[in-house]
Amino acid sequence: MEQSVRECRSASLQSICRAPIASLDCMEEFQSTAEQLCLQLTSGGLQGYTTPTSVSRQTSVVTPGLRYRNLGKSGLRVSSVGLGTWVTFGGNVSEEQAESVVVAAYDAGVNLFDISEAHSGTRAEIELGNILQKKNWKRHTYVVATKIYWNAKSEERGLSRKHIISSVQASLARLKLSYIDIVIVHKCDPMCPTEEIVRAMTHVISQGWVMYWGTSRWSPVEIMEAYTNCRQFNCITPIIEQTEYHIFCREKAELYLPELYNKIGVGLMAWSPISMNLISGRGEENTVGCLTKPSLKQKYGSFSWVEDETTLMNKDERTQVEEMQKQREKLKEISTLASRMGCSLTQLTIAWTLKHESVQCLLIGASTPQQFYHALYSLQLVPKINATIMSELDKILENKPVRPPMISTLALR
Amino acid sequence: MEQSVRECRSASLQSICRAPIASLDCMEEFQSTAEQLCLQLTSGGLQGYTTPTSVSRQTSVVTPGLRYRNLGKSGLRVSSVGLGTWVTFGGNVSEEQAESVVVAAYDAGVNLFDISEAHSGTRAEIELGNILQKKNWKRHTYVVATKIYWNAKSEERGLSRKHIISSVQASLARLKLSYIDIVIVHKCDPMCPTEEIVRAMTHVISQGWVMYWGTSRWSPVEIMEAYTNCRQFNCITPIIEQTEYHIFCREKAELYLPELYNKIGVGLMAWSPISMNLISGRGEENTVGCLTKPSLKQKYGSFSWVEDETTLMNKDERTQVEEMQKQREKLKEISTLASRMGCSLTQLTIAWTLKHESVQCLLIGASTPQQFYHALYSLQLVPKINATIMSELDKILENKPVRPPMISTLALR
Amino acid sequence: MEQSVRECRSASLQSICRAPIASLDCMEEFQSTAEQLCLQLTSGGLQGYTTPTSVSRQTSVVTPGLRYRNLGKSGLRVSSVGLGTWVTFGGNVSEEQAESVVVAAYDAGVNLFDISEAHSGTRAEIELGNILQKKNWKRHTYVVATKIYWNAKSEERGLSRKHIISSVQASLARLKLSYIDIVIVHKCDPMCPTEEIVRAMTHVISQGWVMYWGTSRWSPVEIMEAYTNCRQFNCITPIIEQTEYHIFCREKAELYLPELYNKIGVGLMAWSPISMNLISGRGEENTVGCLTKPSLKQKYGSFSWVEDETTLMNKDERTQVEEMQKQREKLKEISTLASRMGCSLTQLTIAWTLKHESVQCLLIGASTPQQFYHALYSLQLVPKINATIMSELDKILENKPVRPPMISTLALR
């Protein structure tokens, strides 16, 4: 069984890289209808795209290229693209506009909504809860993922059974849902025993408040330790690691997480500053800054997940400037390639991420339906990224991660 | 103890094949009163049978030949014949008529009602719930079995903890019961880890929503894997496999399930197109078609359990025609035998199924009390099917399954 | 620890056989006040006994000789004498009278009330519930034990998860309590897997409905199997076996249960037809009949626990008559001994039972407070039963059980 699941899964993962000929029973259900829609969609930027008004969930008409996959080796099937609500419920977006983005995503077949409290505080949960209540979609047609945040500076004072339980209860109340599909523990707390974390996560699942749990920004060793503790204490294992993954940040997602998926069934939910639309409306200069991340430091510096960027910032300034200069040049080359393919730089980088088998779900963010459709179009680029284009990209990027002869995975967090 | 249960059980299973002389304490409680009723019942088809008006549950007057047996190696005791409500709550049957069938079954001593959502959608649960509420029978006097359906095409998107929990909650609400006796997982989802399934089934049992769980259309290997996972994670093991079993479909029920019963206590709840009354009112031609099943393809094609009939349909047409011709001739011979025994073809085939020790409960379906009584009469035929008749039938059928020298059970699903 | 508990316990068990000099900290708290009351109590039958009006639970003034002991190796401490409500809520006793018996027992320091549904049906639970609600005693000051009955003839059809859960829920509703202290499974069902029983008992405890569970009329092998299953599936172990124990029924209580106590911590709650007052108001002739039990056959024949008396009844009549004649003569000799000690035959036989270390709680029954006090007085006889009197009794009875060279414990049920 384990064997067959793995084979079946790896088959399904391969299938998105090929032309839609292979007809794996459980994977291809939306294939044919999807083909029809395919032609309606424009190939480029924001302007040419029109809202697919006739698309409705009942008729299974979804966005071309969108697939439904099991998250990790769990039974939960989500769309290969999820809506990361980071910018949707951010400061400048009105409630009406946020709703239009959520509705656009749902109508396009996206069934996963991810909440990043770190960016928008508790407002994201409250507003998403309002939208879900208003729309009254059937509960089994969507999947809500939210996070447990902690940091050493607030009164929550780190991860603990107390903090996990009260966080989940508070999230449930704000979302006005009877259960949350996935609760993601954001950063591992080295001061809290892993036994306490896995027991508490199993507790909130046993209470019926939560269906699955995952991690974000945990090192492979920390995830492995959680798994080991789950096995030791007969607890429920995590199903995903949510991690940053883009052209300039590849090592964890390409080297270590596929191994975890094979060994313990933990899948990969990816996001990037580009896919989350954190750099929209700024020049390419900003794109580089965003991807090398020090710029985030000022804005989101109060949240723990940006703490370790200090490492980068502490590099002497000359090195930083040199590196950003190099990446700027690489981005220019990729832009040229994107133009050649008739798409934007953003679309090409998103498609490049989706191309990688190990990404089971990529979060894309948007503050308007147009931005959302723009990113979503990347799904159709995936088949176009053939071996030639891949090798061309790798030549530009020069950062294909290779496993070092002997590596301490502790350094990867 | 394991030993004594097995002996006791096999003794009880044997007892229905013999004349009612053996008086195994725990099995024979209704024997004597049953004898009296026995004479009132006619031997043949529908015409001669009269409703046993004086039969009431309180006085333990039940149908002759009806026994109560533990389902699998569980403590749950059910009547050897259960009501499969497939056609009862089907399209053409009025609510009053459906109620009369359920009441007839209950009054006859049948304590198991099985719901097949695949056929009648959610209507079956709602109507059965209404009847049970109206009749107000004591909860411990009946057993309700319902199913968890999933398929890759609907938005439920496969088995998962999320789907199992929400299915059970929805069934409970429709049935208006405080608990369901048996929840049956219809088809195994190779994409969903077995650990997730057994943990979720144990969860719904621990919540008090469900008492027992079973499977239907799982291969012996899949059932064995579920059992192994239950043992590994200290979960509650399934008690039955619900499977098709009739004169033209014998391998799984006769070769593999008895082995599972002996080894891991999973029992057999059988049904067949004939016992479920799916062919009533049609000619024998249709009986063959129904038993070889391609005819079902058109009607119930949207449900996953008929998917693999494609195998049969894909055989080249000439082979199909030849096979149906052969079976038609066999049915003619069996009809002749039935007439000789003073019963209908339907009754003889049902009695033949009941004769097999491994069948702990056979589901019979009916859209009228008369149809129900007609099928129920088969119970009285069982003692008449002696070794001579059995060998005569086997000679006609020519399909007594034998275990191949070396077999991959994977092929059986 | 195990060691120290055992030592401490066996010390405490010995202490009731000695003069109250030893001052084991945790056992002797009521000793001194008890001494005072001791003198007020008459030595003989019903006539001379007066209700101890000044006795109130608040002041810890309890009956002399009454001790509080841990039931089995659990933390639950009960009075060494409990009230068996068999005759209290029987047919002829008015509600007022039943209440006066319960109040008398409570005021005398008895904190355990045992309900035997087998005798009085559901009335016992309802009436005891009414009394407890009316009296409004603090919940921690009393312990309620009730039973799960099943038999092969009723619609409950044997032990099962379904039956156990619904029985407990029904008992809770009748008793109007938030939890039952001890639920006792009456007779083991060989058709129900032990795993199912121990999982279901652990379930009702985890739900908070029940605090502890025990067995009655289980063979030592069945109890051992339950214990093994509890250990295998991490379930909660039973704490007592409730069993019949009197001068003519000694083997199980004296030979096998002490071994179980030592090995797996299952204690002994004893009852006898004499202690339960089932023979009050009849002559000695009836005492013999009652103790050899065929007389019970007619009255309580519909309950499973008297089923195996058939063994005795099936002995040829001459043997039976001879045996009863012998026991009649023995009873006469014991009566003489009782007169010499200034007490009744009933009191001497009860004191004889209490004298045995392995009896942690003896149930006594009464339909009036006077009967209750009469039996309760036996506590004061215990110190008077010295080695001389014990050997005298053993000489009369000639039935001190000895362990056979090699025994199949299966025969003991």
Place this chain on the structure above:
Amino acid sequence: MEQSVRECRSASLQSICRAPIASLDCMEEFQSTAEQLCLQLTSGGLQGYTTPTSVSRQTSVVTPGLRYRNLGKSGLRVSSVGLGTWVTFGGNVSEEQAESVVVAAYDAGVNLFDISEAHSGTRAEIELGNILQKKNWKRHTYVVATKIYWNAKSEERGLSRKHIISSVQASLARLKLSYIDIVIVHKCDPMCPTEEIVRAMTHVISQGWVMYWGTSRWSPVEIMEAYTNCRQFNCITPIIEQTEYHIFCREKAELYLPELYNKIGVGLMAWSPISMNLISGRGEENTVGCLTKPSLKQKYGSFSWVEDETTLMNKDERTQVEEMQKQREKLKEISTLASRMGCSLTQLTIAWTLKHESVQCLLIGASTPQQFYHALYSLQLVPKINATIMSELDKILENKPVRPPMISTLALR
């Protein structure tokens, strides 16, 4: 991970002994703001101290020297000083005054409130519940610890599942909280199986009533046995032992509990008659009496935890008088040292306790805010207790515990 936690922890434990230079990320968050307040606080007794009116929890302005640490190896972080409400809710303190103490503690950054029912009965829980409800502080900003008491003389009759569950439910009702953070089992009951205790504690945690559990007055062997049982039955392990620790009572806290912390993660919550303010307003004469404890016998003699002082009282009177004389002289020397350091005897002894790494949380008691601030000032003395002063104190005390060549830990309870 285990390794890293331990290192991190021992680093953090060391950090309080040093000047606040080391900047261990997770420990030092309040360091800088704390520095500012430091100067406002007076150095000596009650007189010079003023309430820090501007201190509010929101701005993270806390008392200088106060740290937040994980309790045992759990994820729960508490202030290094907790409020022991022993005298706060004692007989002579009005509700208004008690509230002012609790508020003062909370505003000073103390987030742990410990209730000692033994002293103030149920009043403490009721009054603390009222204050918490009135103040409406966010639930995650404070930690409530309460106890399960039992003794052999009351009707609770020892530890048991029944007693544990009903105690917790009663405490919850009195505190009017949805959960208690820590429930501490006061004294181990040798008559109750450890399995029953750890299962019951895990039950109250699984019910959501309690977050963590601990012990008080358990011997190291008893704690180790609880841990072993937790591992055997997959139960939740205790996180702290609450124990008496002061200059004249050092052995358990200094020799045995650090070992338990290292091996099984059970931390140390300390209290002493001095830190709990049980001797305030009396002369030094009384301090000695209090620390050598026979004086407590009269006042709190009805509670089990003072039972074993009888050992001391039973020493012949001459020895007692001699010992008290010696300790009186030692206290005089320490007083002199305190004056030299510009603090009171009380403050020096509290600071001495806080100096010890193994004390994760020290309970201090107060009946007025002034008393509380007086004791709290000790935190600032800790860095002043350098190696010279420590050796001077050890020279005076002459009681630095050393592990005997071979010891039976059973004697330590």
